Amino acid sequence: MRSIDTDLELKHLEQRVLHYAHDVFHRTLPEMRFFILEPMEFASLLHKRVYPKSPQNLWEGKEMISTRYRVDSGQESSLYYEVVQTGRPSYAYLNETNSPMVQASVMAHVVGHCEFSELNVLHDSNDDRTERVMYLVNRVDRSRQGMGEAHYRTFWNAAESLVSLIAPNSQFNLESSVDTDILYSDPLEKEKEKESSLLTFPYSYTLSEVIQKKENHESLLETDNRRKSNKEALNRRGYKLKAPCQDIMGFLRKFAPASTGERNILDYLYTVNSTSDFVIRTQIMNEGWAMYWEHKIMKKLFEEKACTGIIDYCKIFAGVCYPRPYYQRNPYHLGYYMWNHIEELYEQGKVSLEFVEETDVAKKAAWDKPSGQQPLKAMEHIIETCTDYEFLRRFLTTELIDKFHLNRIPKSHIPHLKITANDVAREDRQFVWVNPEPVKEQMLNFFTHFHRPRIYLIDVDFMEGGLLLYHRDDGRDLRRRWIRPTLKNINMIWKGPVSLLCRESLYTLSAGKFKNSTVEAPPFEHIVERMQEGRRPFVL
């Protein structure tokens, strides 16, 4: 790995890219540091989750050896284009085998990613992210010596089972699910403050009492009992579950009884994997924004002849932005064309009440009444307030689905997709175009589950100190053979019984024994309700 300063040509290109980003297009950017890597360094970096160092572990080793074999045997190209770790500063890595023109396009692309992380509502960018991870790596390395090699490897492997249970941006994340005196201020105090403010506010006292009585049927005794129980739980453990928690690894990282070394491993794995939650929730907007700025900056670079090879660039761009059907959505293609479409909407004043209320189809089609609002400002506002779900919900229309070929399916895929003749709008020799209406719904559905099982922590005192996990039924079965080893791994971290409530089964791993009993799992809404009422979510 070497700094971009060691390559004069690339350094010049970097300066030109940053000139356009900062001075011409006025982008909101953190400090960006570029480094040049050899191809196998690039592969290694990817397996380290885009940080230059990582603690030694089996899985990275497996991925790396497997990649090396695939590259050596010609099954995989070592020509990766770019990776960036956003943050302040951001670290972007260039593959030394790429041509200068490609490197310039990568730098321009990175500009888009860095700005997106800075602006987005999920606040992905934070100070010294890479430096913080380097610090965690050192801590884990030191812990390894203290823990002993065997325990270190065993615990790491166990913790890997939790990586799919990270959800810091979920509606049921740690902050909204757990009352604690560790993370936040005392919630009981907050509640007390709220109550006392109601009682000491004479102006609305009578009205409040009336409203409160309608809203809350709890007797004073019940309220008092609930408060006492909350207080007891907080005093005893330092936390209390008030709602299902989807960020299970986040919970265990904070509250599992763990040695310093074990906690360091959990901290490291959580920190490096939690950004993937941001990626999955914003991938279309993010990649689209990066392509949008890459395209704009590259045009400028070609105009001033800072780099050559515009035909090659067009080929690469067309390859990256190639349309794919909705179930294999290409975020580069969809995002790029969506942003261009939105820019056009704002330029023509089509995001306005007047346009929406216009009933004349011909007038709507020819609409071009700029509202005076800067399209770019409006686009930035969308980034500041939306994730992919809202982005698609607001701006993806059936016309766009058809225009972007999201409903175009290769005929070879048809047998696997349960598509009937009624679903087909038109076809040619190679493709079938399905009706675009249901496509949007299916694309939005992705954001409720991301094609992954939704697992929640619903009780931390099940079977006397055990964890109770809940699989929210999506109509699909979990891979049964993996339930036991996964529970065993969670058990190793929690150091107490662990159960999983899944459809009609309750799987329990306690004291090394695995048990599967038949039960009736209540629906998720009942569980939420019971927890809000301070009752046990599930009782055997």
Added chain:
Amino acid sequence: MTEDKISSSDSEGIFNDFIKERLEDMVDNIISEGDMSSFGGRESEIIVETDDIQPPRFTYGDEQDGQGGGGGEGPGREAGRLSFAVSYELIMQLIAEKLKLPSLLKEGQGKIKEVSYEFKTYGTAGIILDKKRTFKRALKTSIATKVYDPARGIYDIQLRRKDRRFKLPERVETPRYKAVVFYIGDISYSTYGERLKLEKRVVNFIQHWLDFNYGADKVEHRFFVHDSEAYEVMADQFFNVSNAGGTQASMVFDMVSQVARNEYEINSTNFYAFYFGDGEVFHDDAEEIMRILDEDMLPFFNRIGVTEVKPSGMSQLVSILEERFDNDEVVRLTQMRDSSKIKKVICDLFR
């Protein structure tokens, strides 16, 4: 950070430990069922394909896809396949460890040596100047004599004659071993099908084992067959010569003994001979073999193996030779009835 190398070598080491354990489990299969003839030489890599491993997680998936994972201690398995390259050396080492095979006793030490020179030592006189060491010494001296004193803005380095250090060659002598292996096959019985397969596996193993121990370029493999007469054949003909009828095995032992004496330097060569046949020989023929082994071959052969492949009720070579060579250090007698016995045969021949 600017000059660091990004590498996963530590993690690759952990995975190598893991696959080493898995390969140990696979060694039986490699010996009994694998095709060792496709192995390359010492420098080659062997592609190993095995079940993929994944950390067990709550996931959707077909029940048929997955196998149970080893909670905590290790990974789960997925239906996918995992391919990676393993060095020939590692595979052979694992086989040796698994079968508890000793390193072969190499003779001829001190007779033939490979001489090389390594620049390990350093002196005040010589031809090849060690610039790094010289500079270090000059710097130390310059600091001590205040010729180099950054505090006073003096950055001179004085290079004195006695600071100079030269690389000195050191003679390294490595004993060079050579070995010759005689493979002897009985073509008077029906060597085809299962018999041929068993014989091939053991011969392949012996070839690799000796190449691994001595180095492929230092081992000569020679192939002999017999019916009622003895012939030397090429390696690829060894398994393909047709049955000529009749049998007299002592002739081929005599021939091998003559070749060993006449064509090689007995004091500096390691001799190995491995006989494969159905063991159906006449009594006097077996006695003649016993005599040749005892008088002509035993004194200078490192190892002689006699293997009855799928022996019948008429097979008597091993039982007759046992009268003289039971538990002998050099002559090893064994029988191979089916592929499950390959491992035992190899152990009998080499342990």
